[in-house]
Amino acid sequence: MFIINNRRVSYYILTVSITLLSLQGLYSQQEIHSIKYKPLASNGKIIYLPIVPEHKVITADSISNHIEDDLAYNVYEDHWDNVRFNPYGNELLDFPLELHFKDENFAAPVNRKMVVTSRYGWRRGRPHRGIDIDLVVGDSVNTILDGKIRYIGYHGGHGKTVVVRHNNGLETVYAHLSKYLVEENQEVKKGQAIGIGGITGNSRGSHLHLEVKYRGKAIHPEYVFDFSPDTKVRAETVFITRKWAVARYHRSTRKSNIDLITSLEGLDKFKEDQKKVYTVKKGDTLYAIANRHGLPLSEICKMNAIRRNSVLKIGQQIILVNSEVQ
Incomplete structure (x- = not known):
């Protein structure tokens, strides 16, 4: 894993980026065919890093700039749609x-x-x-x-x-x-x-x-x-x-x-701060507690190993973990 401009960039992306650099004029066609690759184990997979000619200099900035350009290209290509206002439909996102x-x-x-x-x-x-x-x-x-x-x-x-x-x-x-x-x-x-x-x-x-x-x-x-x-x-x-x-x-x-x-x-601290315990009061229901805290009822039941129709007791403690931390 590499850190470039505060981004975590995998060996795979770096390899692809260097290869793309070669296709954009860094090397001649003859040099491209002569490049050799060194196998490297990363995250249980074998990847191949190019061994570039000695007279060529690849700086961190050149790699970073190319990665930025490549990521921007991928952004514009992904779900690019001039007809639909929202081309992503009901796609679910993982937070944060x-x-x-x-x-x-x-x-x-x-x-x-x-x-x-x-x-x-x-x-x-x-x-x-x-x-x-x-x-x-x-x-x-x-x-x-x-x-x-x-x-x-x-x-x-x-x-x-x-x-x-x-x-x-x-x-x-x-x-x-x-x-x-x-x-x-x-x-x-x-x-x-x-x-x-x-x-x-x-x-x-x-x-x-x-x-x-x-x-x-x-x-x-x-x-x-x-x-x-x-x-x-x-x-x-x-x-x-x-x-x-x-x-x-x-x-x-x-x-x-x-x-x-x-x-x-900061994200780890936020997750820890979001963990809450609620003490049941007279008149409380699971539905009312879930609605008050903006949480799915199913999530509260799962966290506390209880059912939707469980009878609550005054003084009972209910664990609340805000869904936004997931």
Whole structure:
């Protein structure tokens, strides 16, 4: 296992990357055919590392840059779909998600002071899976990071919508537009205007509805981006737990407290902190306890080796392990 730019990169990926480097002009065709490989055991498998000619110099930066380019290519190829708003369907994700960012800052999506009028969370009995940013009809709407236009179209309550996919797999959604300024499959730069603000779709007044998604799953935008004048990306590496991908843990009327997890050590501490024991009170039912703590009833039963119809006793202790740590 190699660590490159704070990423854990396997021997296999490194081998493929070096091989791809050779195909992109690092070696001549004659040298490619003359390269020999050394067998190496890794994780119970035999892999082959190329023995490069002595006069060639491969630096960590060149390998890192190529890996970044290769990963970006794979991101754009995976489930690339210009027709469906969500090409991932109901794919299940394992939490926590680990995301990496190249940029320390993002570009403001509007060319005015960013005022968040409605936040990610539960709103009027329904999940609001993005944030609303104030604008005036006719204002430019900008992509917040470099990327590629995956989807343009009129999508349900979103109205006229543009979806940009970024090189870490994240997608940003820009909704309620009045006009498109880009085309499908077009590469765009951070801060580039991609549309004009409007009130299309289910919009109560002019605003930009901005969503952040990973493989079709909405993520709380304010967990990864600081929508203050500083426009900071929260961290180079960030772990997304289930809490930050489920709207019911938040309220659209107030700002959530951000407790960022940026390391494996922080993730381990988070998991330990999430372990809870609940003492049963008069009138409690398993269903009520599960609903109150945002946990599946089946998970509580499994953790405590009890059945759904088990009779609870006052003072009984119920182990609660929040599902977001899994």
